[in-house]
Amino acid sequence: DLARDLTGRHVVVSAGGTREPLDPVRFLGNRSSGKQGYALARSAAARGARVTLVSANAALPEPAGVDIVPVGTAVQLREAILKASADADAVVMAAAVADFRPETYATGKIKKRDGQEQPPIALVRNPDILAELAGIAADRPRPGQVVVGFAAETDDVLANGRAKLERKGCDLLVVNEVGERKTFGSEENEAVVLGADGSETPVPYGPKEALADTVWDLVAERLPKNS
Numbered sequence: 134d135l136a137r138d139l140t141g142r143h144v145v146v147s148a149g150g151t152r153e154p155l156d157p158v159r160f161l162g163n164r165s166s167g168k169q170g171y172a173l174a175r176s177a178a179a180r181g182a183r184v185t186l187v188s189a190n191a192a193l194p195e196p197a198g199v200d201i202v203p204v205g206t207a208v209q210l211r212e213a214i215l216k217a218s219a220d221a222d223a224v225v226m227a228a229a230v231a232d233f234r235p236e237t238y239a240t241g242k243i244k245k246r247d248g249q250e251q252p253p254i255a256l257v258r259n260p261d262i263l264a265e266l267a268g269i270a271a272d273r274p275r276p277g278q279v280v281v282g283f284a285a286e287t288d289d290v291l292a293n294g295r296a297k298l299e300r301k302g303c304d305l306l307v308v309n310e311v312g313e314r315k316t317f318g319s320e321e322n323e324a325v326v327l328g329a330d331g332s333e334t335p336v337p338y339g340p341k342e343a344l345a346d347t348v349w350d351l352v353a354e355r356l357p358k359n360s
């Protein structure tokens with residue numbers, strides 16, 4: 134049954150955007166709503182998959198029949214993804230993960246001081262979860278697992294996307310052009326899905342559900358056959 138083509142599979146989806154706390158009242162965040170990741174989770178569940186949705190700060194209704202793991206920061210998201218993906222057939226990293234986090238967390242609210250022009254905030258790199266999952270070609274931690282990344286680009290979308298796919302080592306990369314009506318917070322999306330095999334699948338402007346279904350079509354083609 135084509136409509137239930139993910140039956141017997143476990144898939145892991147990250148959604149939303151991480152928040153990296155500076156002090157009890159402030160964080161470094163981003164504009165990801167989580168809608169694309171939630172659409173991916175709903176679509177996979179409808180196609181028969183067991184779904185773990187690692188959700189970073191998304192204020193969205195919980196999809197029925199999906200295991201939700203709420204997280205806040207990139208480090209928490211990494212822990213949850215590594216745990217959930219141990220037995221996963223596919224992992225889709227739709228979350229917007231902060232590249233940097235504050236080096237220290239101030240337990241009291243950071244104060245501005247007279248004459249101080251630069252805030253005393255140092256940042257350190259966060260782990261790149263997608264690159265860690267994908268490994269470089271031959272040393273994928275779990276061979277056969279299909280690993281999918283997302284990239285939001287503002288210029289040279291295809292060239293930057295292709296370079297990013299190679300750098301991260303993932304099987305598929307969904308490249309979005311960030312624009313006025315598109316992507317962040319919107320119900321619609323427009324993308325090109327790049328494959329490590331050189332394929333390019335354009336997905337016309339439309340509901341995030343349609344992009345989700347195309348992603349699972351491409352993942353399903355790449356899954357090792359059920360034994």
Ligand code: C5P
Nearest residue numbers: 226228230259260261262263282283284
């Ligand atoms: O490098 P960039 O942030 O553009 O890559 C985006 C992709 O990498 C997304 O799939 C995102 O979930 C993932 N990512 C990650 N860990 C990071 C940064 C991004 O897994 N620290």
